[in-house]
Amino acid sequence: MFSEHLKIDQHIKKRLYIGLLGLSLTTLLFILFLAWWIVSRQGLLLNKVILTVVVAVIICFFLVLGLGLVALVWSIWHAKTIPSLENVMYTATNVLFPFALQFGKWLGVDEDKIKNSYIQVSNQLVKTTVKSQPKKRILILAPHCLQWVECPHKITIDVNNCRECGKCPVESLLKIARQYQVNLVVATGGTFARKFIKEYRPEAVVAIACERDLTSGLQDTVGLPVMGVVNQRPEGPCCNTLVDLGKVEEAIKFFQEGG
Ligand code: SF4
Numbered sequence: 001m002f003s004e005h006l007k008i009d010q011h012i013k014k015r016l017y018i019g020l021l022g023l024s025l026t027t028l029l030f031i032l033f034l035a036w037w038i039v040s041r042q043g044l045l046l047n048k049v050i051l052t053v054v055v056a057v058i059i060c061f062f063l064v065l066g067l068g069l070v071a072l073v074w075s076i077w078h079a080k081t082i083p084s085l086e087n088v089m090y091t092a093t094n095v096l097f098p099f100a101l102q103f104g105k106w107l108g109v110d111e112d113k114i115k116n117s118y119i120q121v122s123n124q125l126v127k128t129t130v131k132s133q134p135k136k137r138i139l140i141l142a143p144h145c146l147q148w149v150e151c152p153h154k155i156t157i158d159v160n161n162c163r164e165c166g167k168c169p170v171e172s173l174l175k176i177a178r179q180y181q182v183n184l185v186v187a188t189g190g191t192f193a194r195k196f197i198k199e200y201r202p203e204a205v206v207a208i209a210c211e212r213d214l215t216s217g218l219q220d221t222v223g224l225p226v227m228g229v230v231n232q233r234p235e236g237p238c239c240n241t242l243v244d245l246g247k248v249e250e251a252i253k254f255f256q257e258g259g
Helices: 001-039 045-078 083-106 111-130 172-178 190-200 211-218 246-255
Strands: 137-144 184-188 202-207 225-231
Touching: 001 045, 001 190, 045 111, 045 190, 083 111, 083 211, 111 211, 111 225, 137 172, 137 190, 137 246, 172 246, 184 190, 190 211, 202 211, 202 246, 211 225, 225 246
Parallel strands: 137 184, 137 202, 202 225
Antiparallel strands: none
């Protein structure tokens, strides 16, 4: 009975995705056909109007991205924000990020290096754009891989289950959380990180993770000030990772002092 349900469920899941693929392909073909028809029949007044509007929209889009990029460079250079252009800066950064990543890969630049650079730019943007009121509800979001692999305590359920034995950085993070009176949670992945953000509703987040998780997390939390701290991986990915505690404290102080 259970296996039958599972089969039906899997069948529906596959059907949904394949259906969406078909729909996407049909839509793309329709757009291509429409574009061809408009371009090949430029004599028609309606087509001239549509072509002009489409070109104008594309030009505006690129102008906005260009403006965002210029504002971003200016903002980082002068360590100041231009309040009216903050949204444009964030849009340019996030829209162009996948392209920058792909170009970087084609040019042979290490993916982690590009993502690390994106995190630094994002942190700088937070530093220049965050409002001047001190933040009270701060959440430190730490990854599970910081915990010593042989530790038997379930700190992902409640970080206070940590016995503070000193074998991994969780002990120091707990001390920092107590000292600055902020919340600390340990998440096993993006889904739990999002769940914690919903639950704690922080005004600002100090997120510790690898480059891959931080970049996707930063793009998921647009609008919430997040300072990213990349973890260190002396034993390889996802195993007994470390974190620069000075950077964590620096980020908390930045938010508590109001930027
Ligand atoms: S510090 Fe806490 S989490 Fe780390 S190994 Fe010790 S008890 Fe486990």
